[in-house]
Each structure stands twice: as structure tokens, then as C-alpha cells.
Amino acid sequence: MKRIACLHGHFSNISLLADAFAPVEMDMVHYVDPGLLLNSEGNNALTKEQSQAKLVEQLNWMKTSDPDAMVITCTQYAACLTDEVEATSSLPIFTIDKPFFHEITHCSEPQILLFSNPATVEPTMTRLREYAQTKGLYPRIEVNVMEGAFALLMENKQDAYREAVKNELQKLSTGKHHAALSVAQLSMAPVAHQFTQETGIAVSHPLLSLVSQMIQKLNLKSFA
Incomplete structure (x- = not known):
């Protein structure tokens, strides 16, 4: 094993x-x-x-x-x-993130990529752009950052954190029907999965x- x-x-x-x-x-x-x-x-x-x-x-x-x-x-x-x-x-x-990069860079639709940790955005997007360039791909990605949400997770307020993520997904799915939705961090994966089951709206996640x-x-x- x-x-x-x-x-x-x-x-x-x-x-x-x-x-x-x-x-x-x-x-x-x-x-x-x-x-x-x-x-x-x-x-x-x-x-x-x-x-x-x-x-x-x-x-x-x-x-x-x-x-x-x-x-x-x-x-x-x-x-x-x-x-x-x-x-x-x-x-x-x-x-x-690397297998996830492969998935989202091959998506031809406009996308919204949701982050809860602002400190992760710049290094993650730099790696994503570098990955896309090596493959000759140019995905249309709009970054959305949830201010203050990650502090809830670090304070072990997991229910409040997941509720905040769910609310943000609901808002994004209602406001921008043209864009595919993805969440950038593992901590948001269960919420993305549940949201898809409840609404039928696909939300990609790294897991x-x-x-x-x-x-x-x-x-x-x-x-x-």
C-alpha cells in the first residue's frame, strides 16, 4: 500500500x-x-x-x-x-492547484474564480497564467475575492465560513449567468459540491x- x-x-x-x-x-x-x-x-x-x-x-x-x-x-x-x-x-x-489549472485553462467560457484568502490570489494567478502560457491557452478568468471570509476559517468558525461561501456563490450565480463558476481553495470544495447538488449549477473545485x-x-x- x-x-x-x-x-x-x-x-x-x-x-x-x-x-x-x-x-x-x-x-x-x-x-x-x-x-x-x-x-x-x-x-x-x-x-x-x-x-x-x-x-x-x-x-x-x-x-x-x-x-x-x-x-x-x-x-x-x-x-x-x-x-x-x-x-x-x-x-x-x-x-x-496544478490539476485544477489544467481543468480551468481548457474551459472556453468566461469564468469567475472565487477566492476566500486574499493572500493566495496573486501567487495562484501568477502560477495559473504561467501554466496557461506554456500550453498556449488564454482562459477568460475574472477573480472574485471574499473579504474577511478566510478569518472565519482561521478562527475555526467553519459553519460561518461555509455559509459565507454559499452566499457568495448564490450572488455570483444570480448576477453573472454567462460565466462558469469555480472556487480556488480546498476549504470551499464541500460548499461548491453542496451548492451544485442543491441548485444544479456546476461549480468546479480543485479536489x-x-x-x-x-x-x-x-x-x-x-x-x-
């Missing part, structure tokens, strides 16, 4: 990933450190170089569990992963594409 080491910026992502991979034969080891999230703004904000060094430190920590692969579920940590670190890693590294890619590339067995 393959072992996967998982890096999270918030403990709530553990259950989201565990549920998504429940039908898959694998052993998951979870590492949680919100340090990068807590030091992303203000006078104590880490520089780009410090953030990248922090991620390398985390990856070395995760390797102590002797995994077959590593996955980064936090978009802020994922944004710190350089091509050099990924290329020189002895283990496959999966990020929550589905991540699971699909990892099963394929690691040759994992699924019992679903």
Missing part, C-alpha cells in the same frame, strides 16, 4: 482529503502548519524567499515518514513550490481534479 504525506495549512483540510480518497487504497500521513498563512500579511509577513524556504523545510519534514509521494493542499504553500524544488525532488509532489490525477499517476486502486 502506498503512503502519501499531506501538507495542510489548516487542520480542516485533513477530513476533506480523507473523505475524497476514502475509496482509494492508500495510507495518508498528515502534517499541519498554519505558519505561512499566519505570517502572510502585516509587519511580520514572510518574503517570497522565506516562504519558499519554509516550504522546503516542510517537505523535508514530510519525508521522514518515508512516503511514496507528497501532496500540498494549501494553495499558499503550493504557490511557493519552485520548478527547481519539484524537479530535484526524489518523490512526486502534487499540489492542490476532484487532484484525486483523478493522483490515482492515474500513482496507479492507485480505487474501490468506488
Whole structure:
């Protein structure tokens, strides 16, 4: 059985990933450190170089569990992963956003991409644009940021956080019928899934594409 080491910026992502991979034969080891999230703004904000060094430190920590692969579920940590670190890693590294980039860059419709964490927007969109350019793709993406919502999650007010995300999706789906909807962060995936079930309005999220890619590339067995 393959072992996967998982890096999270918030403990709530553990259950989201565990549920998504429940039908898959694998052993998951979870590492949680919100340090990068807590030091992303203000006078104590880490520089780009410090953030990248922090991620390398985390990856070395995760390797102590002797995994077959590593996955980064936090978009802020994922944004710190350089091509050099990924290329020189002895283990496959999966990020929550890269499979998602493939999905949304191949969408021909105008899209609205919803973020709850403002600090994630710039590095995520930079990575997305770079990914799209390497594929010769030019997706039409409008960024929407929920001000103040991410603080609810960091304060462990998960019900209030999910309600805020749901309300924002409702507002966006009502106001801009021409645009496809997507949420950028794993923490919003359950709300996106529930919203689609309740309204019939499709909302893309990173979790589905991540699971699909990892099963394929690691040759994992699924019992679903």
C-alpha cells in the first residue's frame, strides 16, 4: 500500500482529503502548519524567499515518514513550490492547484474564480497564467475575492465560513449567468459540491481534479 504525506495549512483540510480518497487504497500521513498563512500579511509577513524556504523545510519534514509521494493542499504553500524544488525532488509532489489549472485553462467560457484568502490570489494567478502560457491557452478568468471570509476559517468558525461561501456563490450565480463558476481553495470544495447538488449549477473545485490525477499517476486502486 502506498503512503502519501499531506501538507495542510489548516487542520480542516485533513477530513476533506480523507473523505475524497476514502475509496482509494492508500495510507495518508498528515502534517499541519498554519505558519505561512499566519505570517502572510502585516509587519511580520514572510518574503517570497522565506516562504519558499519554509516550504522546503516542510517537505523535508514530510519525508521522514518515508512516503511514496507528497501532496500540498494549501494553495499558499503550493504557490511557493519552485520548478527547481519539484524537479530535484526524489518523490512526486502534487499540489492542490496544478490539476485544477489544467481543468480551468481548457474551459472556453468566461469564468469567475472565487477566492476566500486574499493572500493566495496573486501567487495562484501568477502560477495559473504561467501554466496557461506554456500550453498556449488564454482562459477568460475574472477573480472574485471574499473579504474577511478566510478569518472565519482561521478562527475555526467553519459553519460561518461555509455559509459565507454559499452566499457568495448564490450572488455570483444570480448576477453573472454567462460565466462558469469555480472556487480556488480546498476549504470551499464541500460548499461548491453542496451548492451544485442543491441548485444544479456546476461549480468546479480543485479536489476532484487532484484525486483523478493522483490515482492515474500513482496507479492507485480505487474501490468506488
